[in-house]
Amino acid sequence: MALERVFADEPAFVPYVAAGDPTYEESLEYVEALERGGADVIELGLPFSEPIAEGSTIQEAVVRSLEGGMTPDRYFEFVEELDVEVPLVCMTYYNLIAQYTHPETGETGPRAFAQRADEVGIEGFVVVDLPAEEAGPLRAACDEFGQDLVFIIAPTTKGERLERMQENVSGYVYVQARLGVTGARDDVSDQTEESLARVDDWDVPKAVGFGIKTGEHAERIVSAGADGIIVGSALVDIVAEGAESDRSVAETAERLESKARELKGGALAGGELAAAERSD
Amino acid sequence: MSTDKMFGEYGGQFVPESLMPAIEELTDAYERYVLDNEDGFMDEFRRRLADFGGRPLPLQRADALSDRYDTEVYLKREDLLHGGAHKLNNALGQVLLAKYMGKERIVAETGAGQHGTATAMAAAHLDMPCEVYMGETDIRRQRPNVFRMKINGAEITPVTTGRGTLKEAISETMRDWATTVETTHYVIGSVVGPAPFPRMVRDFQSVISEEAREQVREKAGRLPDSVLACAGGGSNTMGTFHHFVGDDEVGLYAVEAGGSSLSVDEEEGVAPNSASLSTGEEGVLHGARTKLLQDSHGQIMESHSVSAGLDYAGVGPELAHLVDQDRVDAVNVDDDTALEAFHRLSQDEGVIPALETAHAFGYLEQHHEELGDLVVVNVSGRGDKDLETVLEETEKRDLDVAPDMSVLRDAAGGGGM
Numbered sequence: 086m087a088l089e090r091v092f093a094d095e096p097a098f099v100p101y102v103a104a105g106d107p108t109y110e111e112s113l114e115y116v117e118a119l120e121r122g123g124a125d126v127i128e129l130g131l132p133f134s135e136p137i138a139e140g141s142t143i144q145e146a147v148v149r150s151l152e153g154g155m156t157p158d159r160y161f162e163f164v165e166e167l168d169v170e171v172p173l174v175c176m177t178y179y180n181l182i183a184q185y186t187h188p189e190t191g192e193t194g195p196r197a198f199a200q201r202a203d204e205v206g207i208e209g210f211v212v213v214d215l216p217a218e219e220a221g222p223l224r225a226a227c228d229e230f231g232q233d234l235v236f237i238i239a240p241t242t243k244g245e246r247l248e249r250m251q252e253n254v255s256g257y258v259y260v261q262a263r264l265g266v267t268g269a270r271d272d273v274s275d276q277t278e279e280s281l282a283r284v285d286d287w288d289v290p291k292a293v294g295f296g297i298k299t300g301e302h303a304e305r306i307v308s309a310g311a312d313g314i315i316v317g318s319a320l321v322d323i324v325a326e327g328a329e330s331d332r333s334v335a336e337t338a339e340r341l342e343s344k345a346r347e348l349k350g351g352a353l354a355g356g357e358l359a360a361a362e363r364s365d
Numbered sequence: 366m367s368t369d370k371m372f373g374e375y376g377g378q379f380v381p382e383s384l385m386p387a388i389e390e391l392t393d394a395y396e397r398y399v400l401d402n403e404d405g406f407m408d409e410f411r412r413r414l415a416d417f418g419g420r421p422l423p424l425q426r427a428d429a430l431s432d433r434y435d436t437e438v439y440l441k442r443e444d445l446l447h448g449g450a451h452k453l454n455n456a457l458g459q460v461l462l463a464k465y466m467g468k469e470r471i472v473a474e475t476g477a478g479q480h481g482t483a484t485a486m487a488a489a490h491l492d493m494p495c496e497v498y499m500g501e502t503d504i505r506r507q508r509p510n511v512f513r514m515k516i517n518g519a520e521i522t523p524v525t526t527g528r529g530t531l532k533e534a535i536s537e538t539m540r541d542w543a544t545t546v547e548t549t550h551y552v553i554g555s556v557v558g559p560a561p562f563p564r565m566v567r568d569f570q571s572v573i574s575e576e577a578r579e580q581v582r583e584k585a586g587r588l589p590d591s592v593l594a595c596a597g598g599g600s601n602t603m604g605t606f607h608h609f610v611g612d613d614e615v616g617l618y619a620v621e622a623g624g625s626s627l628s629v630d631e632e633e634g635v636a637p638n639s640a641s642l643s644t645g646e647e648g649v650l651h652g653a654r655t656k657l658l659q660d661s662h663g664q665i666m667e668s669h670s671v672s673a674g675l676d677y678a679g680v681g682p683e684l685a686h687l688v689d690q691d692r693v694d695a696v697n698v699d700d701d702t703a704l705e706a707f708h709r710l711s712q713d714e715g716v717i718p719a720l721e722t723a724h725a726f727g728y729l730e731q732h733h734e735e736l737g738d739l740v741v742v743n744v745s746g747r748g749d750k751d752l753e754t755v756l757e758e759t760e761k762r763d764l765d766v767a768p769d770m771s772v773l774r775d776a777a778g779g780g781g782m
Contacts, residue, residue, distance in 0.1 A: 134665045135536050135650060138381040139385075139540075140540070148526075156662045177651045178649075180649040180657075180659070180663040181662065181663045182665075183663065184661075186661075214379045214649070216648075218378060219377055219379055236382065237381070237382045237383075239381070239383035239386075241385075242385070264543065264544055264545075264546065265383070265544035266538075266540045266543055266544065326556055
């Protein structure tokens with residue numbers, strides 16, 4: 086569906102940040118900086134109080150955002166206010182979707198959430214605690230509003246589960262590079278190639294995330310066959326450092342833009358390597 | 366299969382993808398070993414519950430309470446289980462199951478420390494390495510159990526996020542499990558979490574009601590009019606109720622922690638109670654759809670109870686379902702009532718109950734006239750772990766029933782301690 090287009094021409098760079106981190110106003114600047122740095126899709130986190138799949142970096146970002154008053158409706162306002170052209174994906178946990186009440190229709194639940202998201206221009210969802218088995222109602226809502234539902238393939242996902250997810254996924258598949266929770270790492274997991282091989286015949290783009298920190302990581306992952314890279318913690322670390330050291334918003338935005346450029350550049354270099362290998 | 370994951374509209378498997386294969390593996394193991402007794406698993410479990418755990422446990426007539434309320438009151442003495450709480454039933458079952466599954470390591474979370482203690486004991490007994498996550502707040506208020514876990518060889522990892530209680534410890538344990546899932550089993554401490562945990566934990570705990578039902582018929586010649594159990598996550602409650610659920614004439618009362626008030630402060634994200642059955646709304650937390658203390662946006666509230674063991678924002682999905690079906694009455698008492706009941710049971714019956722359990726006795730005190738002529742109350746655990754909390758909380762209040770503790774203060778002040 087719609088999001089596949091951004092992977093069509095070149096390896097995509099998909100950054101994640103939590104909306105409202107560390108404050109609503111600063112966060113607007115940071116998301117826009119990521120686009121300037123070369124983001125092709127932005128996964129924009131809607132913070133949930135119990136982020137069980139996140140490591141400490143994103144967990145702390147969630148706390149900062151919630152303490153600043155972030156709510157689902159505030160999040161949708163945030164998206165409306167953002168001045169970016171690239172597609173946005175809402176990354177969150179299911180309870181916020183299940184509890185959401187549309188401010189105008191009064192409807193509650195996944196359909197109401199998808200409708201409101203559609204109204205502000207969100208094109209897809211990653212719902213961290215929603216496996217394919219439980220995704221029926223949200224999948225139906227996504228179909229109604231023309232949105233993508235992205236699933237995460239873990240290194241442990243095998244057999245029938247892979248088939249079930251293949252049937253339900255759209256936009257792109259999020260290939261989790263390693264077991265565990267989110268967080269920047271200093272090396273690239275050997276599990277990446279194995280994980281990519283398992284979704285090789287899927288007809289959606291494959292974006293790899295979890296642990297990617299540098300342009301070099303990005304290059305290695307794309308040269309291993311990924312169609313894109315997803316990077317969260319390495320960017321959220323920059324936001325956190327900015328907040329802790331009283332750096333100016335402009336300077337943090339500049340650092341984010343520069344990091345984004347490094348990661349996108351790595352992805353492009355990886356794409357060239359992969360193309361060269363194919364032509365050999 | 367999908368109906369097996371649900372209790373009406375509650376239950377399910379809402380977890381990160383990395384955990385789904387482990388949950389499928391666990392479901393398979395649960396069906397084979399627990400439901401079908403493959404390789405004699407259940408025989409070994411029951412043998413160990415008897416030899417290591419000390420089962421069966423007595424159903425004791427509470428003479429003083431029976432006189433006080435003019436009602437036959439029986440106590441199911443889970444406090445006499447090895448480790449001092451009902452928690453060992455489940456911990457032993459799950460650690461043994463992990464062994465049968467070929468897992469190499471155990472992780473667990475704990476609030477009051479009773480589940481952590483039971484898991485540490487079971488892991489030591491079955492020679493498995495064990496790591497227990499515990500909120501910093503709970504480590505402070507449950508020191509005796511922290512000692513016991515350490516002494517049994519468990520590693521204790523403090524959790525500093527949020528308010529540092531059970532909710533945060535569960536999230537942290539899920540993070541560990543997501544990283545180590547191929548070799549590690551997560552011993553969930555209550556009838557919560559993704560399927561098959563709520564059903565499996567209930568099965569391990571249902572030995573309580575299996576015994577109690579038989580014993581009350583032997584001793585009183587009939588089934589009780591009412592069965593009372595305190596409810597946090599709900600493992601004690603479901604274990605105590607399970608074999609009575611089909612007996613329509615038996616009233617089942619799940620007594621929650623009303624804390625200091627049933628109201629909530631949505632602005633602050635705080636509920637000064639842990640009464641998710643009585644006041645919660647349907648939502649999804651820690652792997653299951655159930656009743657939760659949450660704000661209007663779906664963010665989970667910080668809960669409160671004087672009893673760390675009840676201090677959780679959710680409750681087991683089966684219990685939520687039974688309440689919706691009007692099969693179980695969800696009731697609650699406040700901190701003060703629980704403390705009074707703690708002192709009363711200690712003085713009148715010589716049984717020092719856990720603060721969790723004291724909630725059930727608080728409800729008995731207030732509502733005995735509505736509960737019929739024959740009442741069974743589950744003494745879910747013993748109160749040794751709570752003595753420091755009880756001392757501190759009693760001093761803040763003017764409780765008629767509380768003993769004069771000045772001898773302790775005098776001894777401390779006089780340098781004699």
